[in-house]
Amino acid sequence: MDFASVLVIEILGSIAILVLISIGLAVVFGMMKVINMAHGEFLMLGGYVAIYGTNHAGLNFWVSALILAPLVVGLVGLALEWLVIRHLYGRMIDTMLATWGISLALIGGMTMLVGNTTTGIPTPLPSVSIGDYSVSGYVIFLIVLALAVFAGLFCLFKLTTFGLQARATTQNADMVAALGGKPRRIYALTFGLGAALAGLGGAALAPLTGVIPTIGASYIAKAFITVISGGAAVIAGNLSASVLFGSVGQIFTYVYTPVIGEVALLVTAIVLIRILPQGITGRFFKRSI
Amino acid sequence: MTRVIQPALLFAALVLGLLAPGWLELFTIYEFTAYLIMAVLALSLAFVWGKGGIMCLGQAAFFGLGAYAWAVGAINFGPGLAALAISVAVPAAFAAVLGYFMFYGRINDIYIGVITLAVTLILFNLINSTSGPQYRIGSALLGGFNGMTGIPTLAWPNGMPLDPAEIFRLTVIVIVASIVAITLYLKTTPGKTAIAVRENEVRAELLGYNVAQSKLITFTLGGALAGLGGCLFANWGAFVSPTIFSLVQSAQIIIWVIVGGRGTLIGPILGCIALQWATTKLGTQQVVQVNLVLGLVLAFFVLVVPQGIVPMVTGLLRRNSRTGPKAEAEQNA
Numbered sequence: 115m116d117f118a119s120v121l122v123i124e125i126l127g128s129i130a131i132l133v134l135i136s137i138g139l140a141v142v143f144g145m146m147k148v149i150n151m152a153h154g155e156f157l158m159l160g161g162y163v164a165i166y167g168t169n170h171a172g173l174n175f176w177v178s179a180l181i182l183a184p185l186v187v188g189l190v191g192l193a194l195e196w197l198v199i200r201h202l203y204g205r206m207i208d209t210m211l212a213t214w215g216i217s218l219a220l221i222g223g224m225t226m227l228v229g230n231t232t233t234g235i236p237t238p239l240p241s242v243s244i245g246d247y248s249v250s251g252y253v254i255f256l257i258v259l260a261l262a263v264f265a266g267l268f269c270l271f272k273l274t275t276f277g278l279q280a281r282a283t284t285q286n287a288d289m290v291a292a293l294g295g296k297p298r299r300i301y302a303l304t305f306g307l308g309a310a311l312a313g314l315g316g317a318a319l320a321p322l323t324g325v326i327p328t329i330g331a332s333y334i335a336k337a338f339i340t341v342i343s344g345g346a347a348v349i350a351g352n353l354s355a356s357v358l359f360g361s362v363g364q365i366f367t368y369v370y371t372p373v374i375g376e377v378a379l380l381v382t383a384i385v386l387i388r389i390l391p392q393g394i395t396g397r398f399f400k401r402s403i
Numbered sequence: 404m405t406r407v408i409q410p411a412l413l414f415a416a417l418v419l420g421l422l423a424p425g426w427l428e429l430f431t432i433y434e435f436t437a438y439l440i441m442a443v444l445a446l447s448l449a450f451v452w453g454k455g456g457i458m459c460l461g462q463a464a465f466f467g468l469g470a471y472a473w474a475v476g477a478i479n480f481g482p483g484l485a486a487l488a489i490s491v492a493v494p495a496a497f498a499a500v501l502g503y504f505m506f507y508g509r510i511n512d513i514y515i516g517v518i519t520l521a522v523t524l525i526l527f528n529l530i531n532s533t534s535g536p537q538y539r540i541g542s543a544l545l546g547g548f549n550g551m552t553g554i555p556t557l558a559w560p561n562g563m564p565l566d567p568a569e570i571f572r573l574t575v576i577v578i579v580a581s582i583v584a585i586t587l588y589l590k591t592t593p594g595k596t597a598i599a600v601r602e603n604e605v606r607a608e609l610l611g612y613n614v615a616q617s618k619l620i621t622f623t624l625g626g627a628l629a630g631l632g633g634c635l636f637a638n639w640g641a642f643v644s645p646t647i648f649s650l651v652q653s654a655q656i657i658i659w660v661i662v663g664g665r666g667t668l669i670g671p672i673l674g675c676i677a678l679q680w681a682t683t684k685l686g687t688q689q690v691v692q693v694n695l696v697l698g699l700v701l702a703f704f705v706l707v708v709p710q711g712i713v714p715m716v717t718g719l720l721r722r723n724s725r726t727g728p729k730a731e732a733e734q735n736a
Contacts, residue, residue: 198706201706207458211657212705212706215697215698216656216698217654218654218701219694219698219699219702221694221695222691222695222697223690223692226692269664331524332524332528334654338517338520339517339521342514380521380525384501384522385504387508387514387518389508389511391508391509391514
């Protein structure tokens with residue numbers, strides 16, 4: 115029984131991690147149809163802000179991870195949107211390639227600034243014991259954080275004017291403009307939101323993995339797979355894909371190794387895309403956000 | 404006029420390439436062989452993406468599989484034709500299986516890009532984790548993060564391994580032969596179908612062509628050529644490591660093609676050689692990181708010169724030759 119609950123928490127934890135690394139990408143892809151190849155580097159920047167905020171600026175870890183990291187990375191996102199991405203709307207492939215350029219430049223720039231070494235930070239929560247077993251308290255925090263992110267996004271998209279306009283822009287940007295909305299500004303803010311969420315995710319994962327300028331590469335394969343398998347609906351798609359892949363990945367990780375878990379995740383995704391080319395929400399939960 | 408000029412230039416390049424090792428120092432030959440091997444990879448993407456319209460961001464996967472397949476094949480069966488066939492067949496088969504799921508699932512370009520890249524990155528992690536004596540294929544140890552060393556070099560039927568000058572010449576022959584083969588292939592019905600699919604997928608399908616099948620053929624042929632490049636790479640350094648599948652490696656291939664010019668065959672080859680030469684030079688100094696420069700180059704080209712250098716230059720030349728004073732004088736005469 116204890117063992118079963120530990121396993122369930124492990125699976126929920128791996129789902130939560132998948133949510134945290136992919137939700138920023140999902141927002142940008144779902145609302146703007148832009149694949150942001152620099153997403154992994156936004157995660158990396160979030161991790162650095164959290165670690166430097168805690169170790170060098172003397173801030174509390176929770177402040178630097180939950181407030182400072184999303185703020186800084188969100189601003190970086192807004193700046194890059196203004197510099198590069200706004201020139202390329204409607205050209206999906208070019209946007210993707212340009213953001214890949216940004217991704218490489220961020221890797222190179224950070225390597226010049228901090229060097230090609232891993233920086234770490236201790237896990238800020240003690241472990242929790244369940245019977246004879248113990249689970250990391252931080253994993254439980256990540257599960258709560260992922261739920262909070264979903265709740266926050268749901269409220270943002272359903273209850274605020276910005277959310278209404280953002281959803282309308284996704285459906286018909288010209289109509290929003292005709293009704294007096296500003297699609298350009300909404301796109302910019304959405305991209306900033308996606309970057310901020312990536313910053314939050316990267317910061318939250320920093321204690322588990324440490325940060326190195328090239329760490330983005332180890333996240334983005336999973337983030338991409340989750341987002342395209344989820345389909346167009348941001349929250350329902352991301353949640354369903356994360357649950358599927360998080361469970362598959364964690365079970366295979368448990369039985370074999372983490373790398374086999376990753377391979378199983380990829381194979382599942384490739385088979386899934388053959389059956390459901392529009393992603394999970396292309397067939398199910400179509401009317402959700 | 405291009406009908407005469409292009410084959411003549413290609414022939415000149417072949418002759419020059421075959422003679423060059425006689426004049427160059429051993430180190431220069433070695434260095435340029437690496438550039439030319441990467442040019443084979445660039446050419447494979449020029450075919451798949453530029454001609455076939457399939458945005459494969461993970462062409463490095465087939466290159467890497469070719470290199471690993473050569474290593475495993477050469478260690479097990481000796482460095483002869485059997486290993487060569489394996490090193491082309493494995494990536495081609497992998498491309499065919501992956502392509503089946505992607506093209507028959509009718510997913511769009513963006514998804515194809517994302518999936519091919521994800522496959523490459525996961526191969527990177529997979530091969531990285533194969534250190535230890537239990538990960539072996541036949542008598543070949545995969546070596547995990549450290550890669551495989553001491554890979555046998557391709558040998559003549561009498562057992563003499565090729566020397567560096569011969570590998571250089573072989574690479575030149577592979578490039579020129581591939582350009583000729585691709586050009587001829589594009590004149591056949593499957594080749595023309597591939598172009599039609601690139602230009603307008605829906606129209607091609609409505610006219611009765613099997614779009615998924617056409618893409619699958621293009622993708623598999625491209626995978627085979629990239630695999631051949633990988634085989635040459637493993638022969639060149641007698642070494643292969645998982646970094647061949649890394650994100651930066653995948654990005655570089657795209658940059659070569661974008662900078663040289665999508666849609667042409669020669670552009671990506673020139674882009675590849677020029678950029679590799681430049682990154683090698685950049686790598687010798689400590690001030691600016693290579694990735695920073697490559698990233699800025701990619702973003703700049705996408706924003707400012709999206710068609711790439713070769714199409715831009717030929718476009719300018721064509722315009723000048725039509726409207727320049729000389730052309731007007733000719734017309735008047």
